[in-house]
Amino acid sequence: MASVELKNISKRYGSVQVISNLDLFVEEGSFCALLGPSGCGKSTLLRMIAGLEAITEGQAFIGGNEVTNTPPAKRRVAMVFQSYALYPHLTVRGNICFSMSLAGMPKAAQNERADQVAKMLQLEPLMERRPAQLSGGQRQRVAIGRALVRDPEVFLFDEPLSNLDALLRVQMRLELAKLHQDLKTTMIYVTHDQVEAMTLADKIVVLDKGRISQAGTPLELYNFPANRFVASFIGSPAMNFLPATAESVNGETMKVNFAGDTSMTLQTRNSGSPAGSNKLEVGIRPEHVHLVDPDSSQTTIKGKTTIVEQLGNTTFVYVDTPSGPMIVEGDGSLQIAPGTNVGLQFEPKRAHVFGADGMVI
Amino acid sequence: MSALTLDDRAAGAHVAVADPSNWNRIKQLDRIGLFITVMTVVVAVFWAFPIYWALVTSFKPEQDVVRPGIELWPERFTFEAYTFTLFQTKIGIWYLNSIVTSLVVTFLVITMSAAAGYAISQLEFPGRKLLWWLILASFMIPIPALIVNHFVLMSQFKLINTWAGVILPQLIAPVTVMIYKQFFDSVPKDFREAAVIDGATELQLLFRLYLPMNWGITTALSIIAFIGAWNQFLWPFLVTTSENMFNVTVGITQVTDAFGVKYARQLATAILAGLPVALIYLIFQRKVTQAIMLTAGIKG
Numbered sequence: 001m002a003s004v005e006l007k008n009i010s011k012r013y014g015s016v017q018v019i020s021n022l023d024l025f026v027e028e029g030s031f032c033a034l035l036g037p038s039g040c041g042k043s044t045l046l047r048m049i050a051g052l053e054a055i056t057e058g059q060a061f062i063g064g065n066e067v068t069n070t071p072p073a074k075r076r077v078a079m080v081f082q083s084y085a086l087y088p089h090l091t092v093r094g095n096i097c098f099s100m101s102l103a104g105m106p107k108a109a110q111n112e113r114a115d116q117v118a119k120m121l122q123l124e125p126l127m128e129r130r131p132a133q134l135s136g137g138q139r140q141r142v143a144i145g146r147a148l149v150r151d152p153e154v155f156l157f158d159e160p161l162s163n164l165d166a167l168l169r170v171q172m173r174l175e176l177a178k179l180h181q182d183l184k185t186t187m188i189y190v191t192h193d194q195v196e197a198m199t200l201a202d203k204i205v206v207l208d209k210g211r212i213s214q215a216g217t218p219l220e221l222y223n224f225p226a227n228r229f230v231a232s233f234i235g236s237p238a239m240n241f242l243p244a245t246a247e248s249v250n251g252e253t254m255k256v257n258f259a260g261d262t263s264m265t266l267q268t269r270n271s272g273s274p275a276g277s278n279k280l281e282v283g284i285r286p287e288h289v290h291l292v293d294p295d296s297s298q299t300t301i302k303g304k305t306t307i308v309e310q311l312g313n314t315t316f317v318y319v320d321t322p323s324g325p326m327i328v329e330g331d332g333s334l335q336i337a338p339g340t341n342v343g344l345q346f347e348p349k350r351a352h353v354f355g356a357d358g359m360v361i
Numbered sequence: 362m363s364a365l366t367l368d369d370r371a372a373g374a375h376v377a378v379a380d381p382s383n384w385n386r387i388k389q390l391d392r393i394g395l396f397i398t399v400m401t402v403v404v405a406v407f408w409a410f411p412i413y414w415a416l417v418t419s420f421k422p423e424q425d426v427v428r429p430g431i432e433l434w435p436e437r438f439t440f441e442a443y444t445f446t447l448f449q450t451k452i453g454i455w456y457l458n459s460i461v462t463s464l465v466v467t468f469l470v471i472t473m474s475a476a477a478g479y480a481i482s483q484l485e486f487p488g489r490k491l492l493w494w495l496i497l498a499s500f501m502i503p504i505p506a507l508i509v510n511h512f513v514l515m516s517q518f519k520l521i522n523t524w525a526g527v528i529l530p531q532l533i534a535p536v537t538v539m540i541y542k543q544f545f546d547s548v549p550k551d552f553r554e555a556a557v558i559d560g561a562t563e564l565q566l567l568f569r570l571y572l573p574m575n576w577g578i579t580t581a582l583s584i585i586a587f588i589g590a591w592n593q594f595l596w597p598f599l600v601t602t603s604e605n606m607f608n609v610t611v612g613i614t615q616v617t618d619a620f621g622v623k624y625a626r627q628l629a630t631a632i633l634a635g636l637p638v639a640l641i642y643l644i645f646q647r648k649v650t651q652a653i654m655l656t657a658g659i660k661g
Contacts, residue, residue, distance in 0.1 A: 052554050073560035085551035089573040099559035102569070150559070 001185045002063030002076070002153035003028040004049060009058035011044055011210075018044050019210045021058075026203065028063070031180050031187045033201035035194060037233070041210040042190045043158055049188060050079050050156050063153055078147030079156040082163065084139045086131035086146070092118075093127045096145050117145045137168045144179070157189040161196060169196075176200060194234050198222070206230050224269065228358040231283045237316060239283045241354075242301075242323040246278040254353060254361070256282060260322030262301050266351050268361050280361070281354045286329035288350035291317065291336065292343040299343030308338055319344060419443070419629040426624045442629035446616055452633065454605055455612035459591055459634075462527045462608060466590035470534045471583050478541025479567045483553065493542075500535040505595065512599055526600045527608070531590055537582055544575045581648045584641060588649070591638050609634040 004026040011019040018041045026032040034042040047053040049060060051072035059068045067075050086095050096117055097110040105113075118124045121141045131139055140160060147155060160176075161169045177200055180187055191197050197204050198218040205215040206229070214226040225231035231239045244256040247263060257263045266282065292298045303321035315334040319326045319342060328344065336342070353361040418426055419442050421435045446452055480486070481493050511530040520526030548571060556570050572579060597608040604615060613634060616626040642649055 047554075050554075050558060052557070072554075072558045077558065079555070079558050081551045081555060083549065083551045085549070085555035087552065087556075087570065087574070089576065098556070102556075102560045102565055146555075146559075 001028045003061075004032075004154055004186060004188065005061040005064075006045075006049070007059045007061070009045075009048065009060065010056050011041070011048060011053065012056045017210060019048070022210070022212055024205060024212065024215070026186060026188060028186050029184045030203055031189065031201045032203045032205060033197035034188065034190045034205050034207060035192070035197040035233070036207035036213075037192060040207040042192075042207050045207070046079075046156050046158055046188060046190045049154070050077055051075050052079075076153040077156055078150045078152035078154075079158065080140075080143045080147050080160045082159040084131070084143040084160075084163075086139055086142055088131050091128050091130055092123060092134070092142050092145075095131070095142055096123075096149050098146065099150050113149055114145075117149045120148070121145050136164050137172060140164065140172055141175075144176075148183075153186065155185055155187040157187065159190055159192070162191075162193070173199060194236065198234070204234075206233060224360075225283075225352060226360055228281065228283065228354045228360075231352060231354070231360075235285055237286050237327045237329070239285050239352075240289065240326045241281045241283050242321075242326070244280045244282045244323075244353075246280055256280060256353065258282070258301055258323045260301065262299075262322075264300050264346060264348060264351075266348050266353055268353055270359075270361055279356050282346075283352040283354060284346050284350060286316065286327040288347040289326065289328045290345045290347075291328055291330060291334075292345045294341050294343035296343055296345075298345045300346040301344050303342055303344055305336055305338050305340045305342055308336055310334075317342075415628045415632060419625055419632055421625055423623055423625050442623075442625035443633070445626050446630045446633060450612065450616055450630070451604055451607070452609065452612060452630070455607050455609040456637075458524070458527075458606060459609040462524055462531075462597070463587050463590035465524070465528050466531045467583050467587040469528070469532050470537055470586045470590075471579060473532065474534055474537035474582070475541050475572055475579070476567060477538045478543075479545055479563075479571055481538070482542045482545035483566070483571075484563065496535045496538050499533065500539070504530075504533065508596065508599065511596070515600055520600075522601055522603045522606045524606075527597050527606075530596055530600075531593060534586065537586065540578065540582060541575075544578050545571055548574060577648075577651070580645070581651045584645050584649050588638050588641065 004024070006022060006024040009019055009022045009024075010017070022045070024045075034045060036042045044053055048055050049062075051067065051070060055068050059066055061067065062075055062077065087098060090098065093111070093114055096114040100110040100113060114127070115124075118127055121144060123138070123141055123145055126134060126138055126142070131142070134142065143160070157176075161172050164172060173196060176189075180200075189197070189200060201218060203215065204218055204221050206213040206221065208229050214221055214230045216224075221230055221234050225234065225239075228241070232241070242258055244258050247255040247257050249255075249268075252268050253265050254268050255263055255265045294302045301321050301323060303319040303326065305317050305319050306325070307318040309316040309318075310332070313332045315330045315332060315336075317328045317330060317334070317336060319328055321344065326344065330336075355361050417433070417435055420438050420440070421432075422437055422439050422441060425432065425435065425437060477496070481489060481496070507530075515521055515526045515529065518526075520529065552570060552574070553566060556566055561569065592610065593608065594610045598611045598614070601607050601611060607615065609630075613627055613630045616630050617623055
């Protein structure tokens with residue numbers, strides 16, 4: 001296993017800037033997820049680490065050695081593609097042995113190694129089948145097997161679960177987590193699915209328009225988003241955002257006014273004062289908003305329920321408020337009818353204040 | 362509920378058939394179908410008649426061949442034309458020449474076209490587009506237009522009456538390059554990238570990934586290249602003057618004697634010349650059809 005470091009990396013296609021002056025350090029043995037919406041440059045970044053895309057500017061290091069201009073095969077990385085990219089004319093064994101065969105390894109040694117990997121991934125009964133005869137999950141395991149057999153320093157995954165159905169995705173997610181626990185190899189995983197990133201990674205790098213929006217542990221990103229983009233991208237259902245204005249700032253607390261003549265005092269995280277404009281947005285996750293009696297003193301903002309979704313273990317209540325629609329997450333036993341007037345109580349310590357530039361205050 | 366639906370459908374079908382306008386439509390379609398079938402059979406007979414005529418003539422004695430009138434079935438059967446061709450000509454050497462030159466042409470055309478198609482499809486190098494346009498442009502020049510140049514060139518290289526002289530000008534196959542490029546273009550780039558990460562060189566990518574993944578097209582193109590090379594007449598006829606270097610197609614011209622053209626012998630030789638190709642066609646019928654469709658620009 002090896003660390004991966006990118007220093008001041010940029011990628012341009014003609015005049016289009018895809019990655020801009022990006023710095024990233026992935027510690028050896030860690031599981032790092034590159035998370036972001038489509039087109040944010042996460043796959044390009046992964047392909048630059050793999051050596052499949054040339055780096056326009058900057059340097060890349062794997063295990064402390066510069067690999068900026070090193071061919072992909074010599075970087076000691078293995079990649080699992082979204083499409084799996086299993087060679088259709090070869091059997092599972094042929095696919096797993098392909099890299100060893102190219103390297104001229106003796107047939108017996110190839111088979112021995114392939115059998116070890118097959119045992120680890122439970123591929124033994126499938127070794128003589130062709131990719132077309134395998135299910136999605138089996139193909140995925142073969143793709144991982146093909147990567148494993150190379151004994152790489154770094155595993156690169158490019159949205160490997162996105163072609164699987166929901167149930168299989170959960171199963172494969174667990175298998176990947178177990179694989180990382182067993183191998184302890186550095187893994188870099190590209191996904192646009194925040195659940196995958198949150199459950200698998202010990203470090204998440206959120207990308208937005210070719211720049212790192214925030215990097216940290218899953219809970220850091222969830223509990224302390226650095227900006228509105230991260231706050232909105234992480235968490236399902238998404239965070240509620242309410243337009244507000246700053247009334248007064250007192251040290252690390254700030255009093256904000258919402259539409260409908262309501263206000264609350266919040267704890268700020270950084271400067272404590274809005275930059276430039278006092279137009280703010282208050283973000284609060286659905287589970288940090290509670291339904292209370294509208295006339296209660298605990299009420300932060302009043303509203304009327306519109307839709308109630310009961311999922312068994314949890315209930316989502318959609319509420320129209322003077323500041324806009326909000327989602328409230330209650331427990332599974334919550335009983336409330338659409339059209340009910342309710343009061344919403346915010347947990348002040350869990351609310352985030354974002355300035356006009358989108359950065360957390 | 363489902364039974365009701367089935368009943369409804371059955372009732373609907375019954376109504377549809379019972380409707381007189383539908384009956385008329387079906388009858389009209391039947392008549393059109395019958396007409397098309399008859400026309401196809403007529404065209405097939407028309408097309409096959411020369412082959413039948415050649416076959417029948419080759420079993421006639423020479424005197425009967427030149428007799429006036431149309432004789433659709435031989436009055437007298439004889440194998441004289443075949444025994445003459447097989448035992449009194451150099452058809453064995455002609456076959457050998459045809460086999461060697463056709464196999465070498467096929468192998469080289471396929472290998473070079475695959476490599477060229479791969480390079481144009483997958484590699485980045487200066488002049489790639491120009492090269493592609495040149496190949497496309499060369500497709501528009503009929504090979505017979507170059508035949509004098511080829512002859513002069515082969516003569517200067519002292520390759521007249523050699524296998525190399527027969528083979529070299531036949532290696533110009535822009536269509537094969539175009540088909541390979543088209544197929545290699547359609548291979549998803551993930552395969553290439555996975556193999557590159559696995560450590561494949563460009564040659565390994567071509568021979569261990571792109572060609573095996575397009576094995577069907579290689580088989581089809583090989584068959585059509587072989588048939589094309591086997592049936593070549595004009596160029597081997599020009600470039601070979603020694604009877605020992607003739608291809609079997611050129612050999613057909615050699616079965617005359619001092620008394621002039623011998624039709625039965627010529628047709629017997631022609632049938633013997635076409636026999637291997639006919640056998641190949643029968644064995645690989647589907648692949649040949651696929652290849653013809655490909656060269657006509659229809660991706661099968």
